[in-house]
Amino acid sequence: MTSKRLLHRSLVGMRVGTATGQAGSGSHAADGKPYGKTGAPVDCGIMLACKSDHSSGSFLYTLMLDDGTLRDPREDVLLNGIDLTAPGKEKFIFDPKITARNSDVDHRIEADLIVVQKRSPTHRLVLNGKKLDDQMHTEGRGPGRRGEEPRKDPQTPPADTPPEDLDPLASSHIPVPRNRKAAGHADKEVMAAAVLTSLSSSPMVLNTTPGTPAAVPEPASRGWKECLSASYSSSTSGNWSWDASDQSVPSTPSPPLSNDVSKGFLLPSQGEDNTEESETTHFLFEDPIPRKRKNSMKVMFKCLWKNCEKVLSTSSGIQRHIRTVHLGRNGDSDYSDGEEDFYYSEIEVNMDTLSEGLSNLTPTSPTTATAPPVFPVPELPHSEPAHIALRCPPCPTPLSQSAPSTLCHIRTDHAYQGPAGPIRPMGVGEKRHSVQHATVTKSHPPAIAAPKPSAGSRKPRGEAKKCRKVYGMEKKDMWCTACRWKKACQRFTD
């Protein structure tokens, strides 16, 4: 959920920095220090809000400088040698598309900050110390997808590296050709654009007026990195929570899932549906995740179409599934009239339980599994086999071995055992066999009745002598009860 957290936390404060010693073109930096064309301070300040001005199409910035002062966005602010207030320069920084065109700007997003570097022909996003595209490779999709090799910059700090420890020039080593127009590049552009769009359209941002101290979570002297560490409970452990300042973060009925869900719980259908589109879409556009979401409880989205058990980790994924599979719409189209919202539901899944359940499942799909054809026991929980084992002692006969447990209703009241008499000791197997004979038919529920043997499939007559043969009609009282009742002999079994 790193990326998600970044998205929302970045509304609180972004630090706008600059590469050391990069040439600028303006008059003074955001921190008030003059830094002309020949040099620039390393850090310019913390961007508290980035607000879009739709009338002018530009962005308004609320900046908290390192000295704690707030910079009026209308001032002639120059960051990274870029005059933010100059026409077009806003987009020069924050519109990755334009940035790509002017690809000598290196975008870096470090947790809550966006570092704009203007030094190298690279274009890169870094989230929480991770290169954004690498992060997406490792968390959201498999490496090398679409043939794009995961680029690993050996100089890129690890994900948990504090931003202040990052080499501000690190991204400049990423060998991204200027004129490269690969799909991965476009993805990064889209992602960055969406991030920034979200920044500019978020209620939190829109409600942040320039100079509003409430938007400053911590004293400026404390430093932006402290703000980061104080705001996050953890950025590397996988567990995270919002601090009190996050109370204002609106919750949503359909929160997206973290990427670790995707990698840790890959549903059979996710491989095709949980595409980059869905991930990025959620990362970029979806509402924040509700607080107090237990890390073991994940929200999944289940298709409610009849006979469709599709469960995806993202709402966009399930919407796409519904659109494409059930509504027959163009899967490539992102058009949504909201109709698909009615066809899926949000479910909470205990990942611990689910993982256990999945571990018990066979790899075969439930729809294609070659389950016992006569005895599907769909409602049985996964623990049912143990229960069956208790209910069904070992049944060594071929019938019991091949038939599901419901056939193994052992009747312990040997109904036809009959009175005393010349009781012949029976072996274990023999007794079991006799029991098996006694258990046929009536005790079975009709719904799970075994294949009813037709008249032609009558059990072959046993070879053993029965009570009639042994005792004769004159000693009928010595017959076993079953024989007297014209049932299968319980005394002399085959």
Add this chain to the structure above:
DNA sequence: GGTGCCGGGTC
């Protein structure tokens, strides 16, 4: 026809 026993009915 004798035998084994299934299926069903009665109590």
Add this chain to the structure above:
DNA sequence: GACCCGGCACC
């Protein structure tokens, strides 16, 4: 559940 029996298949 115990008891009984019609009826069928097998030998």
